[in-house]
Amino acid sequence: MVPVLGVIVGSVRAGRIGPTVAQWFVRHAEADGTFDVRVLDLADVVLPLDLSGGDGPDAVAAWAGECDAFVLVTPEYNHGYPASLKLALDSVKHEWRGKPVGFVSYGGMAGGVRAVEQLRQVVAELHMVSVRDAVSFGRVKRAFEVDGTTRDEVAPDAADRMVGQLAAWVRRV
Ligand SMILES: Cc1cc2nc3c(=O)[nH]c(=O)nc-3n(C[C@H](O)[C@H](O)[C@H](O)COP(=O)(O)O)c2cc1C
Structure with missing residues (x-):
């Protein structure tokens, strides 16, 4: 069976570039063919501020439960990651457990x-097990063409390495 790679779009603000970055990676991972790639855009999810009870939002739990590995697509806000991503990670529990995760940052x-x-x-x-290699886009506003391609010469190789490491962990567990 083809393993499932879940890609999370971490930024939710109006005018965000996150979907452009995520779509570039999704196309790259789909071309690689190792994984069935599925996207969760946190802008489409109601994330709970109150984490006191329940199993969190059904949408995140059901989606994450079906994934064998993850890639978190994250911007940097004030030298950290966005609160939306933390809420998503905090809102469910066992669905993440024992699964590998990689990062595409910008x-x-x-x-x-x-x-x-x-x-x-x-x-x-x-x-979760975070893999070593990650994809990083500096000066992200200039990193992508209007058709969603990038002239960044490092990113494709980094993405290949990261996907390979995720696949190796999926085969192990
Ligand atoms: C609240 C806020 C804080 C930011 N802080 C940083 C930062 O610390 N370092 C950085 O490189 N870029 C920073 N930026 C620039 C973002 O990386 C850039 O705007 C990026 O496009 C944000 O991702 P998004 O468009 O998907 O929301 C910040 C942007 C915002 C909105």
Whole structure:
């Protein structure tokens, strides 16, 4: 059976570039062919501010439960990751457990890597395994053409390595 890779679009603000970044990665991962790639855009989900009870939003739980591996697409906001992404990660529990996760980040000069370093700490607490290689787009506003392609020469190779590492972990568990 083809394993399922869940790609989460982490930013939800109006005018965001997140979907452009995510779609680039989705096309790349689909061309690779290792995974059945499915997207969860957090802008389409009602995320609970109150985490006191229940199993969280059904939409996130059902979607995450069907995925074998994840990629979090995250911007950098004030040297961190967006609150929407934290809410999504906090809102369900066992659906993340024991599954590998990679990152596609973007931002200014640092390309979102500070957000990713923080996310690695969070996903470890959720019993996820974060893979080493990640994709990072610096100066993201200039990184994509109108047709969604990128002239970034590093990103495709990094994406290949990350997808390969996710696949290796999926085969192991
Ligand atoms: C509240 C806020 C804080 C930001 N802080 C940073 C930052 O610390 N480092 C950085 O590189 N870019 C920062 N940026 C720029 C964002 O990375 C850039 O606007 C990016 O497009 C945001 O992703 P989005 O369009 O998907 O929301 C910030 C943007 C916002 C809205």
